Amino acid sequence: MSNLKLYHFPLSAPSRGAFLALKSIGVSAEIIIIDLFKKEQLSESFIKINPQHCVPTLEDDGFVLWESRAIACYVAEKYGKDSLYPKDIKKRAIVNQRLIRAICYPILFGGVTEIQKHLMDELNTTLTFLDQFLEGLNFVAGDNLTIADTAILASISSILAVGWDISLFTNIQRWLKNCEVIPGYKENMEGAQRFGDAVKKNLKS
Ligand SMILES: N[C@@H](CCC(=O)N[C@@H](CS)C(=O)NCC(=O)O)C(=O)O
Structure with missing residues (x-):
């Protein structure tokens, strides 16, 4: 039995x-929404839990952890089956390496109205790598x-919800189909859609 709480905002990709x-690992958690649009992360009660006031934040019986990937590793290690976070160090190293960076945060919260060219290029470079990693594989x-x-x-x-063109990345498209089996897939897509709508509203057309 777990006693987990996840402080979560569905529009946030890390969250x-x-x-x-958590869903893939099959561990249940109380989901507590921290609405970043309402600046709830800056409330006194949340700052007490996480002085760096970001989501996601996990609480496990008084143990507090933030950083989405650290949370995933901790929960997988504590509650998951081996395949989700392999014990074999080479396999685990590959899991740890497959990271990607986000670029829409300044548009959503920083008053920025267009995606800068160098960020677009960087993201497309990252997607090219991801597409290569996926060659001949079902998962990353x-x-x-x-x-x-x-x-x-x-x-x-x-x-994708912001409207990114991934038509050149056929392995990523195939992988996205494979991901439909992930528990929580639908909720993730709904949160992403809300995120995309919010970003598109702030973008210059
Ligand atoms: N690297 C962190 C990023 C966390 C992050 O930037 N969270 C944002 C939402 S996407 C947040 O909580 N911002 C509110 C704040 O920092 O006050 C992770 O992967 O968890």
Whole structure:
């Protein structure tokens, strides 16, 4: 039995990454929504839990942890079956390596109204790598679903919802289909859609 609480905001890709990891691991958690639009992360009660006031934040019987990937690793290690976060150090190293970065945060919260060219290029370079990693594989770190897939799906679904063109990345498209089996997939897509709508509203057309 777990006594987990996840402080979560469904529009946030890192937060959805932790949410999807928990779902895939099959561990239940109380979900507490921290609405970043209402600046709830700056409330006195949340600052007491996480002085760096970010989501996702996990609480496990008084133990507090933030950073989505650290959360996924901790929960997988404590509650998960081996395939999601392999014990074999080389397999685990590959899972740890498959990371991706987000670029829409300044548009949503920083008053920025267009995606800068260098960020677009960087993201397309990252997607090219991801597409190569996926060549001949069902999932990003091998043939089994791992917590690297849940983290990356949360990010990719956000950029797709913003309207990113991934037509050149056929392996990513195939992998996205494979990801439909992940528990929590639907909730993730709904959060991503809300994120995409919010970003598109702030973008200059
Ligand atoms: N690297 C962190 C990023 C966490 C993060 O930036 N969270 C944002 C939402 S996407 C947040 O909580 N921002 C509110 C704040 O920092 O006050 C992770 O992967 O968890």
